[in-house]
Amino acid sequence: MSERPDVWAARCLRGTMSEITPERVAHLASLARIALTDAEIEQLTGELGTIIDSVAKVQEVATPDVPATSHPIPLTGGLRADEPGVTLTTEEALAGAPDHDGSRFRVTAILGEEQ
Amino acid sequence: MSAAAGSSIDLTRTSAADLAAHLAAGEVSSVEVTRAHLDRIAAVDGDVHAFLHINAAALETAAQVDADRADGATLPPLAGVPIAIKDVLCTLDMPSTSGSRILEGWVPPYDATVVARLRAARMIPLGKTNMDEFAMGSSTEHSAYGPTKNPWDLTRIPGGSGGGSAAAVAAFEAPVALGSDTGGSIRQPAAVTGSVGVKPTYGGVSRYGAIALASSLDQVGPVSRSVLDAALVHDVIGGHDPRDATSIPDAWPSMAAAARAGQTGDALRGVRVGVVKQLEGEGFQAGVKSVYHETLELMAAAGAEIVEVSAPHFEYAVAAYYLILPAEASSNLAKFDSVRFGLRSEVPGGTVEDVMGATREAGFGPEVKRRIILGTYALSAGYYDAYYGSAQKVRTLIQRDFAACFEQADILVSPSAPTTAFRFGEKLADPLAMYLNDVTTIPANLAGVPGMGLPMGLAPEDGLPVGLQIMAPARQDARLYTAGAAIEQLLEAQWGGPLWAQAPELRTA
Numbered sequence: 085m086s087e088r089p090d091v092w093a094a095r096c097l098r099g100t101m102s103e104i105t106p107e108r109v110a111h112l113a114s115l116a117r118i119a120l121t122d123a124e125i126e127q128l129t130g131e132l133g134t135i136i137d138s139v140a141k142v143q144e145v146a147t148p149d150v151p152a153t154s155h156p157i158p159l160t161g162g163l164r165a166d167e168p169g170v171t172l173t174t175e176e177a178l179a180g181a182p183d184h185d186g187s188r189f190r191v192t193a194i195l196g197e198e199q
Numbered sequence: 200m201s202a203a204a205g206s207s208i209d210l211t212r213t214s215a216a217d218l219a220a221h222l223a224a225g226e227v228s229s230v231e232v233t234r235a236h237l238d239r240i241a242a243v244d245g246d247v248h249a250f251l252h253i254n255a256a257a258l259e260t261a262a263q264v265d266a267d268r269a270d271g272a273t274l275p276p277l278a279g280v281p282i283a284i285k286d287v288l289c290t291l292d293m294p295s296t297s298g299s300r301i302l303e304g305w306v307p308p309y310d311a312t313v314v315a316r317l318r319a320a321r322m323i324p325l326g327k328t329n330m331d332e333f334a335m336g337s338s339t340e341h342s343a344y345g346p347t348k349n350p351w352d353l354t355r356i357p358g359g360s361g362g363g364s365a366a367a368v369a370a371f372e373a374p375v376a377l378g379s380d381t382g383g384s385i386r387q388p389a390a391v392t393g394s395v396g397v398k399p400t401y402g403g404v405s406r407y408g409a410i411a412l413a414s415s416l417d418q419v420g421p422v423s424r425s426v427l428d429a430a431l432v433h434d435v436i437g438g439h440d441p442r443d444a445t446s447i448p449d450a451w452p453s454m455a456a457a458a459r460a461g462q463t464g465d466a467l468r469g470v471r472v473g474v475v476k477q478l479e480g481e482g483f484q485a486g487v488k489s490v491y492h493e494t495l496e497l498m499a500a501a502g503a504e505i506v507e508v509s510a511p512h513f514e515y516a517v518a519a520y521y522l523i524l525p526a527e528a529s530s531n532l533a534k535f536d537s538v539r540f541g542l543r544s545e546v547p548g549g550t551v552e553d554v555m556g557a558t559r560e561a562g563f564g565p566e567v568k569r570r571i572i573l574g575t576y577a578l579s580a581g582y583y584d585a586y587y588g589s590a591q592k593v594r595t596l597i598q599r600d601f602a603a604c605f606e607q608a609d610i611l612v613s614p615s616a617p618t619t620a621f622r623f624g625e626k627l628a629d630p631l632a633m634y635l636n637d638v639t640t641i642p643a644n645l646a647g648v649p650g651m652g653l654p655m656g657l658a659p660e661d662g663l664p665v666g667l668q669i670m671a672p673a674r675q676d677a678r679l680y681t682a683g684a685a686i687e688q689l690l691e692a693q694w695g696g697p698l699w700a701q702a703p704e705l706r707t708a
Contacts, residue, residue, distance in 0.1 A: 104576075112575045116529060117536070118568055119556035128572055131630060135573060138631055139518040139586070145596060146589035153594040155415050156401045156647025157447065157673055164441055176308035182543035189538050191551040 104133040210235035211371040212699075215280050215428040218374060222268070222279040229261035229268075229279030233323050236281045240325070240372045242707035248347050249357075249367040251286050252293050253326040261323050277431060278321035283373035285364050286327040287334055288419070289408035290314050297410040298330040298342040298360070301535050301542045301562030311408025312443070313377060313419050313436040320435045325373050328363030332564045333532065334384055334412045336360050337636040340627050341566045349392060351663055351702055355620035358388030364422040365392040370705060375432050376422040381412045382520055383616075383640025385420050386652035390615035390666025393654040393698045395429050395683070396422045398640075400673050401647035402447035404433075405440030413527035414445075416520075416644040424699055426461070426653060426683040430454035433676070449674065457677035461684030468502030470682060473608025477513040478639050478668075484618040486658025490665040491614050494655045497689050508607050510600035513642050515593045520641045521634055522577050522590035529574030532567070535559065569630065598646045605672045610682050613639050615652040615666030643670050651679040653687055654698040664698060 106129045113120040120128070174187055183190040210218065210232050221227045237257060244250055254260075264279040289295045289307035291314075296302040310318070317324065331341035339347040339362035347362040349355040350370040357366040364376035365388030378385040380398035389396030397420045404419045411417060421432035433454040440446045460466060474495065479488060499505050537543040537551075537558035544557040563571070577586040604611055616639060626633040643650040648670055655667040667686065671678040691697055 108576075109572060112572045112579070114556075115579075116571050116575045117533075117552065117555045117559055118563065118571065119553075119560040120568065121560075124565075124568065128569060131569060132573060132576065135521065135569075135630060136576070136586075139521050139590075141518040142515055142522065142589040142593045143585060145512060145515055146592035150592040150595055152588060152591035153598060154591055155445075156594075156598070156645070157445070159402070159445065159447065172308050177539075179308055180305050180540035182537060182541070191538055192546075192554055193550050196550045196552075 104129055104136060211239045213374070214425050215277060215374040215423065215431055216425070218280050219277050219431070225268075229264045229323060230258055232279060233257050233261040233281050233325070236325055236373055239370075243370055243705045244372060245708050246348060246353055246706060247350055247366050247370045247372070248345060249328055249363045249370060249372055250283070250326045251296065251298075251329050251344055251363070254293055254324050256292060257281070257323055257325055264321050264323070267321075275320045277435060279323065280375070281323040281325045281373055282317055282432070283325050283328050283364055283367040283376035284314060284317075285361055285376065285378050286330055287379050287410050288314055288377060289410065290324065290327065293324070293327050295327065295410065296343075297334070298332040298344065299562065299564070299567070300343040301558070302540070303343075303542065305541055307408070309408060312405035312440045314408065316436050317377075322435070328361070328367050328376060330363055330384075331360035332567050333410070333528070334360035334379060334381055335528070335566045335570055337383070337387055337633055338621075338623075338626070339363065340623065341564055343564055346623060349620045350705060351393065352620065355622050355663070356391065358391040358616070358620070360384040361388045361396070361422065365389055365394050365396065368392075368422055368424050369394050369699065369702065374423070375428050377419060377432070377436070378422045379409055379417060379419050380640075380644065381416045381418075382524065382644050383637040385422060386640045386650055386666070386668055387616045387636060389422065389652035391620035391664060393664030393702065394422060394424055395426055395651070395653045396420065397429050397433060397651045397676070397679065398643060398649060399433065399437060399676050400447070400649045401644075402445045403451070403649070403674075403676060404437050405443045405446050407440055407442040411531040413524040414531065415527060416524060418644070424697065426651075426680060426687050427455065427458040429651070430458035430680045447674070452677045454677060454680045457680040458684040461681040462688055464688070465502070466681055466685035467498055470503045470610065471608045472498055472503045472505050473508035473604050473611040474505060475513070475604065475611050475613050476507055476509045477511070478613035482617050482635065482638070483614060484658060484660075486660045487614050487616075487618060487665050490656040490658060491667065494667055494686070494690070495612070497693070498686060501685070501689055506607055508604040508611065510597070510604055510642065512593060512596040512600050516597055516641045516645055517634060517638055519590040519593035519597070519645060520637070521573070522586050523594070523645070525570040525574030526577045526587050527574070529571045529578065532571055535562065566630070594645050597642055601642070601646045601648055601672070609671075610678055611670040613668045615639060615668040619658045619661055619663035619665060639668055646673075648673050649676040649679055651683050653683050655686075655690060656698070657701065
């Protein structure tokens with residue numbers, strides 16, 4: 085599905101190129117492991133385009149001389165001594181699992197037939 | 200009306216501080232206090248829907264506190280006082296869903312540190328409160344279990360994400376509650392329900408066992424009907440936790456002592472109050488602005504020095520937030536993989552990856568999917584610098600704005616939210632309109648500074664509560680409590696009592 089030229093031009097004029105297409109949303113959904121329906125992909129394509137055009141505003145002031153902040157209150161030396169502490173038992177760790185064999189989480193095949 | 204047998208006081212309208220005093224004096228038992236609140240929940244929560252789960256062991260826990268007190272044991276100050284817990288916090292004995300279908304019925308194998316501290320303080324967990332799914336929202340309309348109603352007007356939102364905790368205290372279902380605040384989820388619900396809520400300094404309260412939304416923003420804090428009650432709960436939950444690598448190791452002063460220092464009648468004299476120019480004006484409801492300016496005048500009359508301060512980069516805060524939050528959320532929510540806990544959708548013959556995709560499709564609501572996809576985009580190769588990288592630079596600029604403001608002022612103020620409670624459905628179809636609710640509260644999260652929301656009046660046009668936000672420099676949470684208690688005292692003297700006394704009576708079942 086290609087974008088309408090007038091919509092594309094309007095977006096370029098606003099100085100942003102978010103390039104949110106249904107194909108891109110479908111790819112992002114596969115990376116995020118969410119099996120979105122076609123209807124959801126269509127709706128998200130419109131919504132994400134609008135949101136990204138709006139949040140792209142950050143680029144106006146994010147000049148190269150400004151350092152990035154990843155963490156509001158920087159702390160150093162957060163590692164504790166390497167001593168055994170209280171840990172979950174196997175039973176506790178498995179208690180909320182959808183499926184297990186008593187000692188391990190049980191899942192379906194890791195690889196598909198073509199792999 | 201829930202009153203203890205033989206007592207003239209309504210226990211559900213008594214503060215945690217007063218309940219603690221009555222309990223310590225033996226005038227009332229924890230079983231009576233707890234039963235009064237459970238009765239109130241039974242009477243009104245069918246309409247309010249603040250709770251997702253009620254603690255079946257609440258009365259038994261209360262009886263144990265009473266027995267220990269009868270035996271002459273020395274008990275902590277809030278022993279026997281009930282508390283509601285936001286469902287984002289892990290509890291060993293109750294489901295912890297974070298408002299999501301994907302965690303429906305999940306009972307964690309451990310307690311959050313703040314929950315363990317409540318239990319150690321011998322408080323009585325009443326139950327788990329409703330919230331927007333994974334704390335994404337400003338109205339509880341994104342809860343997988345249906346919205347909570349605002350006790351002031353059941354046709355309106357209670358705020359979010361912590362609308363359940365705010366509504367629980369506002370509807371007298373609990374004296375105090377715990378919330379979490381990533382972009383305003385404690386302060387905005389407090390504003391629209393006429394209650395008090397505090398987002399502590401980032402790292403001031405442990406997040407161990409808080410189901411993570413955005414790890415560089417999330418903070419757990421108290422919800423109450425008075426500043427002193429919030430302080431008492433803050434003292435119970437705050438302080439260093441070796442299980443949270445972001446937990447600040449410093450010692451903290453007593454927040455309750457700070458709140459009491461604010462009640463002496465002269466605590467605002469000489470305090471420089473910075474009015475943030477960017478946090479009012481366009482987009483703010485007229486009644487919010489008028490109540491705000493009356494409150495500033497009241498503070499000035501009490502000796503506060505009102506100074507206008509400018510934070511020019513705050514206008515970029517919402518944009519930065521809606522890049523940083525989805526980016527971190529998309530990573531944090533990757534753990535819901537259908538393997539270790541929560542929901543698993545069956546896919547006949549499907550690989551684990553197929554099952555994962557189907558589970559996340561079925562288990563996540565629309566707002567969660569929207570933010571995960573947005574975050575995945577913001578972190579993708581080729582876009583990372585333009586979006587996530589730029590947002591992190593804005594964060595630096597906002598921190599610099601705060602630093603400049605705090606050179607001119609001891610505390611900063613603004614309305615807690617731009618409007619009073621809006622109606623259900625009003626902003627649901629427009630994610631950007633919903634995101635703009637948090638314009639006042641987001642800067643504090645981006646910078647890590649503490650913020651408090653407290654009621655400052657009713658908007659003349661709709662009669663609904665309006666909240667005042669107070670912010671202080673990082674680690675100076677005590678300043679919020681002193682100033683907040685002083686402002687609360689001035690306002691209550693004007694009103695002739697707490698604002699909640701003016702709330703309409705709820706229909707009881």
